[in-house]
Amino acid sequence: xxxxxxxxxxxxxxxxxxxxxxxxxxxxxxxxxxxxxxxxxxxxxxxxxxxxxxxxxxxxxxxxxxxxxxxxxxxxxxxxxxxxxxxxxxxxxxxxxxxxxxxxxxxxxxxxxxxxxxxxxxxxxxxxxxxxxxxxxxxxxxxxxxxxxxxxxxxxxxxxxxxxxxxxxxxxxxxxxxxxxxxxxxxxxxxxxxxxxxxxxxxxxxxxxxxxxxxxxxxxxxxxxxxxxxxxxxxxxxxxxxxxxxxxxxxxxxxxxx
Amino acid sequence: xxxxxxxxxxxxxxxxxxxxxxxxxxxxxxxxxxxxxxxxxxxxxxxxxxxxxxxxxxxxxxxxxxxxxxxxxxxxxxxxxxxxxxxxxxxxxxxxxxxxxxxxxxxxxxxxxxxxxxxxxxxxxxxxxxxxxxxxxxxxxxxxxxxxxxxxxxxxxxxxxxxxxxxxxxxxxxxxxxxxxxxxxxxxxxxxxxxxxxxxxxxxxxxxxxxxxxxxxxxxxxxxxxxxxxxxxxxxxxxxxxxxxxxxxxxxxxxxxxxxxxxxxxxxxxxxxx
Numbered sequence: 001x002x003x004x005x006x007x008x009x010x011x012x013x014x015x016x017x018x019x020x021x022x023x024x025x026x027x028x029x030x031x032x033x034x035x036x037x038x039x040x041x042x043x044x045x046x047x048x049x050x051x052x053x054x055x056x057x058x059x060x061x062x063x064x065x066x067x068x069x070x071x072x073x074x075x076x077x078x079x080x081x082x083x084x085x086x087x088x089x090x091x092x093x094x095x096x097x098x099x100x101x102x103x104x105x106x107x108x109x110x111x112x113x114x115x116x117x118x119x120x121x122x123x124x125x126x127x128x129x130x131x132x133x134x135x136x137x138x139x140x141x142x143x144x145x146x147x148x149x150x151x152x153x154x155x156x157x158x159x160x161x162x163x164x165x166x167x168x169x170x171x172x173x174x175x176x177x178x179x180x181x182x183x184x185x186x187x188x189x190x191x192x193x194x195x196x197x198x199x200x201x202x203x204x205x206x207x208x209x210x211x212x213x214x215x216x217x218x219x220x221x222x223x224x225x226x227x228x229x230x231x232x233x234x235x236x237x238x239x240x241x242x243x244x245x246x247x248x249x250x251x252x253x254x255x256x257x258x
Numbered sequence: 259x260x261x262x263x264x265x266x267x268x269x270x271x272x273x274x275x276x277x278x279x280x281x282x283x284x285x286x287x288x289x290x291x292x293x294x295x296x297x298x299x300x301x302x303x304x305x306x307x308x309x310x311x312x313x314x315x316x317x318x319x320x321x322x323x324x325x326x327x328x329x330x331x332x333x334x335x336x337x338x339x340x341x342x343x344x345x346x347x348x349x350x351x352x353x354x355x356x357x358x359x360x361x362x363x364x365x366x367x368x369x370x371x372x373x374x375x376x377x378x379x380x381x382x383x384x385x386x387x388x389x390x391x392x393x394x395x396x397x398x399x400x401x402x403x404x405x406x407x408x409x410x411x412x413x414x415x416x417x418x419x420x421x422x423x424x425x426x427x428x429x430x431x432x433x434x435x436x437x438x439x440x441x442x443x444x445x446x447x448x449x450x451x452x453x454x455x456x457x458x459x460x461x462x463x464x465x466x467x468x469x470x471x472x473x474x475x476x477x478x479x480x481x482x483x484x485x486x487x488x489x490x491x492x493x494x495x496x497x498x499x500x501x502x503x504x505x506x507x508x509x510x511x512x513x514x515x516x517x518x519x520x521x522x523x524x525x526x527x528x529x530x531x532x
Contacts, residue, residue: 057438059434059437059438076440077437077438077439077440078440079439079440081438082438083434083435083438085431085434085435086431087431089429089431089432089435091432091450091453091454093453093454093456093528102436102439102449103439105449106436106439106440106441106445106449107439107440154439
């Protein structure tokens with residue numbers, strides 16, 4: 001970790017305040033993300049996985065430590081970062097095209113040129129025929145793809161994916177994770193994926209970070225090397241190393257069900 | 259991935275045609291019964307009054323109502339009374355809705371103000387606004403303006419509470435999404451809070467139609483020299499039940515028409531829901 005990454009967290013701590021008291025969410029997080037990396041963050045529920053994304057997105061400020069993007073401290077939301085949430089949150093009153101234009105509208109970049117770019121994205125990823133449809137006319141998987149394109153439309157360098165597949169059924173989830181990994185690779189984005197699905201993290205990411213129970217500290221980091229000819233997440237699950245990674249991470253997660 | 263659009267339906271089968279026919283027949287029978295109930299009621303009323311089963315002097319009777327409407331229309335009074343009441347209602351209703359929504363926006367904007375205003379809104383909502391009638395008359399004067407103010411007062415508190423609740427029910431993740439794009443508070447309001455709340459605002463409109471009619475009629479009872487409420491009160495005072503019944507009938511029709519107008523608006527602006 002010699003050179004400064006595109007995203008870096010240095011000694012980040014985060015506490016949440018409410019009337020009952022203080023909840024420490026993250027403790028002393030150091031993380032360097034290099035350009036083009038696809039990082040998976042796994043951890044027990046409530047360990048502050050999503051908090052890391054909110055910090056990078058500039059939605060909240062750390063209590064101590066620094067969050068930097070391209071060497072500059074994060075002051076607030078920036079167009080360099082795109083955030084994809086658990087639910088697609090497409091606006092029912094907007095057509096697919098209008099939904100995808102949302103970010104550009106907010107950043108006052110909704111010009112003809114960008115509109116063409118967005119149309120091209122929709123065409124490329126099989127949604128061109130649905131431009132003028134309303135969200136309720138689309139299936140869950142398609143809606144989540146629209147949500148991804150809405151995020152990509154503002155051309156962020158870094159994508160934050162907050163359990164983006166957890167609301168989908170299993171088949172759709174597998175198919176979509178394939179597609180999303182493919183899209184992110186093609187568009188040359190750096191990505192951070194928060195998930196509770198170990199297989200998803202191993203098959204999609206090239207580095208998986210394991211967080212401990214609250215307050216979250218980084219327990220370990222695994223570079224993932226899977227052998228196999230096809231490089232898509234579904235086939236990679238068959239790689240011989242897959243089970244090993246899975247077992248190691250599973251042990252580290254230390255899940256107990258009472 | 260399956261698509262759920264309408265253009266990939268299978269060709270219509272016999273079974274489906276039979277099903278459609280059944281549904282259509284059921285709907286038709288409902289409509290026919292509705293009309294029949296109305297006709298039976300009117301005929302029964304007419305016959306009962308004619309045969310002396312009931313006292314037409316007290317209950318009036320459909321033919322007398324028609325006669326009253328015709329004679330009022332001939333004198334040009336009908337249009338005058340109806341239009342005055344309609345105008346007062348529409349103004350009270352529109353101003354109440356717009357003002358109520360604006361106040362709701364202010365309260366959404368400032369959580370502090372909303373919390374401060376909360377107990378006052380609760381009291382104002384529980385208070386029967388009609389009790390304020392005498393105060394309004396003294397302050398605003400006995401005229402059409404105080405009638406409009408009455409209608410407005412009755413509808414505004416409900417609007418503020420209803421619309422504000424609608425605003426607060428918007429999914430916080432939708433707001434988070436906008437914030438990740440760097441949206442300002444004004445943008446959050448215009449891009450998500452308002453459009454997401456249009457169904458709430460329209461249902462507030464629907465309630466307000468009824469509320470405004472109550473306000474206007476009560477106002478007319480108290481102060482006016484024209485309008486359907488005045489006509490009803492006047493009719494009662496001089497014991498002309500024909501006149502009272504006539505104004506109630508016209509009121510029913512006018513209120514229903516206005517409600518339909520709002521329903522039409524709803525259909526027009528909520529196309530994405532269908």
